[in-house]
Amino acid sequence: MRTPQSADTSGTATAGLDNVIEVGGLRQVYGDFEAVRGVSFDVPRGELFALLGTNGAGKTTTMEVLEGFRAATGGTVRVLGLDPIRQRRELRPRVGIMLQEGGFIGDLTVAETVALWKGLSEDAGRPVTLSGTAQPPRGSALFGTVKGVDRHVMGALELVGLEKRTRTRIRQLSGGQKRRLDLALAVLSRPEVLFLDEPTTGMDPEARHATWKVIEDLRAGGSTVLLTTHYLEEAERLATRLAIMHEGRIHVHGTVEEVVAGSGDRLSFRLPGVSWSFGDLPTLDGAAPLLTYGSDTEVVYTLTGERAESRAHAATRLLLDWADERGETLGRLTVRRGTLEDVFMRVVGEALGGTFGEVR
Ligand SMILES: Nc1ncnc2c1ncn2[C@@H]1O[C@H](COP(=O)(O)OP(=O)(O)OP(=O)(O)O)[C@@H](O)[C@H]1O
Numbered sequence: 001m002r003t004p005q006s007a008d009t010s011g012t013a014t015a016g017l018d019n020v021i022e023v024g025g026l027r028q029v030y031g032d033f034e035a036v037r038g039v040s041f042d043v044p045r046g047e048l049f050a051l052l053g054t055n056g057a058g059k060t061t062t063m064e065v066l067e068g069f070r071a072a073t074g075g076t077v078r079v080l081g082l083d084p085i086r087q088r089r090e091l092r093p094r095v096g097i098m099l100q101e102g103g104f105i106g107d108l109t110v111a112e113t114v115a116l117w118k119g120l121s122e123d124a125g126r127p128v129t130l131s132g133t134a135q136p137p138r139g140s141a142l143f144g145t146v147k148g149v150d151r152h153v154m155g156a157l158e159l160v161g162l163e164k165r166t167r168t169r170i171r172q173l174s175g176g177q178k179r180r181l182d183l184a185l186a187v188l189s190r191p192e193v194l195f196l197d198e199p200t201t202g203m204d205p206e207a208r209h210a211t212w213k214v215i216e217d218l219r220a221g222g223s224t225v226l227l228t229t230h231y232l233e234e235a236e237r238l239a240t241r242l243a244i245m246h247e248g249r250i251h252v253h254g255t256v257e258e259v260v261a262g263s264g265d266r267l268s269f270r271l272p273g274v275s276w277s278f279g280d281l282p283t284l285d286g287a288a289p290l291l292t293y294g295s296d297t298e299v300v301y302t303l304t305g306e307r308a309e310s311r312a313h314a315a316t317r318l319l320l321d322w323a324d325e326r327g328e329t330l331g332r333l334t335v336r337r338g339t340l341e342d343v344f345m346r347v348v349g350e351a352l353g354g355t356f357g358e359v360r
Contacts, residue, residue: 018044018045019042019043019044019045020043020044020045020079020080020192020193020224021041021042021043021049021066021077021078021079021193021224021226022042022076022077022078022079023039023040023041023042023062023066023075023076023077024040024075024076024077025038025039025040025074025075025076026038026039026040026062026065026072026074026075026076026077027039027072027073027074027075028058028061028062028065028070028072028073029073034248035056035058035061035248036058036061036062036065036248037058037247037248037249038075038248038249039058039062039075039245039248039249039250040075040250041243041250041253043224043226043241044224045222045224046219046222046223046224047219047224047225047240047241048215048219048224048225048226048227048238048239048240049225049226049227049239049240049241049242049243050227050228050229050234050235050238050239050241050242050243051063051226051227051228051229051242051243051245052228052229052230052232052235052242052243052244052245052344053228053244053245053246054245054246054247054348056247057245057246057247057248058245058247058248058249059197059228059245060100060197060228062245063195063197063226063228065077065084066079066084066195066226067084067095067097067195068084068085068088068091068092071085079091079095079193080094080095080192080193093189093191094189094191094192094193095191095192095193095194095195096185096186096187096188096189096191096193096194096195096223097186097194097195098182098183098185098186098194098195098196098197098199099182099197100197100198100201100228104170104178104181105170106169106170106171107169107170107171108169108170109166109167109168109169109170110157110162110165110166110167110168110170110173110181111153111157111166111167113170113181113185114153114156114157114181114184114185114188115150115153117185117188118152118153118188152188153188154166156184156185156187156188157184159183159184159187159214160180160181160183160184160210160211160214161180161207161210162177162180162181162184165177174202175202176202176203176204176207178202179199179200179201179202179203179207179211180203180207180211182199183196183199183211183214187214187218191223192222192223192224193223193224193225193226194215194218194223194224194225194226195225195226196215196225196226196227196228197227197228198228198229198230199211199215199227199229200212200229200231200234201230208231208234212234212237212238215227215238216238225238227239232339232340232341232344235256235340236256236340239255239256240255241253241254241255241256242254242255242256242259244259244343244344244347246347246348251347251350252343252347256340259340259343260337260338260339260340260343263302263304263337263338263339263340263342263343263346264302264303264304264305264338265302265303265311265312265335265336265337265338266300266301266302266303266334266335266336266337266338266342267284267300267301267302267303267312267315267316267319267333267334267335268298268299268300268301268332268333268334269298269299269319269330269331269332269333269334270296270297270298270299270330270331270332271296271297271299271328271330271331272296272297272331273296273297274293274294274295274296274297276291276297276299277291278291281299281322282318282319282322284301284303284315284318284319285301285303285305285311285314285315287301287302287303287304287315288301289301290302290349296331301315302338302342302346303315312335316333316335319333
């Protein structure tokens, strides 16, 4: 089994596999700011790789380089073995892209938007988005193609549950419906590779679950997917492998199981008041506590390493002895397995220099 790796910017090489996406030592500089600092990962055919991370971690930048929208400052990227910028024409029909913000034209209907996109994609052989100034003149041929919505377009709209909205104007769609339309555009050409940048942002839970099903079906049909998300449960449900980025670097990566296994057990309890400090509390199994101050103090120990259950057992006994000696009662004493969220918070905490004393 591959084990999750920490602070490894060499990334997630999968030598010997049929890698559809390859990123090696990617760097991206904006002015004097280095947004991506040596990121590497591969995505084998048919897998879904999720890029998680804090705001500004460099996820969208990485995605944009792979989509051919941005030339990398350094490193190499390949999609289906091709250079996303120099071999754009060859690559474009094989790739579906869902940007973080689609930027639709409010006056067009849903069907007109899909037809416009279809026309632009077939026509251009280059990455196209509907953002910016992609407004066709009124009465152009593109508008004429949507009178009878073709089967292909309808199929894409059905896939995302918008088939009854063909005549609805874009400005009358909700934020979640616009995301679904974005997804319909991305899958219109039945792409081999899908880039999905925060695909379910703004969706209600039902629409989110429906979208997950669409993505799972696309994968089952053979598509390879790179996805960014802030929803950890989305990554847990969909990803074959994932990476957590912070400040331009990949800090942890692996399968969901590998990453979560590395998070250890979490022992937590509450003490009354806010006067507790690190010095007052015992070290358990070599672990220092993380304190969160609110109306009382939440204390969390992360216990990592082999023999998790006997470690947790011994740590709990030690803790109860410590509390008895001081006449303290440990409120809401809990021991549970680590989650992806715990790993995420640990990565961010470590990257910030291990400053564990937050105010709720
Ligand atoms: N065109 C640009 N010019 C200058 N700085 C930029 C540009 N695009 C992005 N950045 C900066 O690069 C960093 C990475 O941005 P990016 O959008 O890749 O992050 P992200 O991980 O996708 O964030 P989020 O989760 O908030 O969408 C940020 O600090 C951002 O401000």
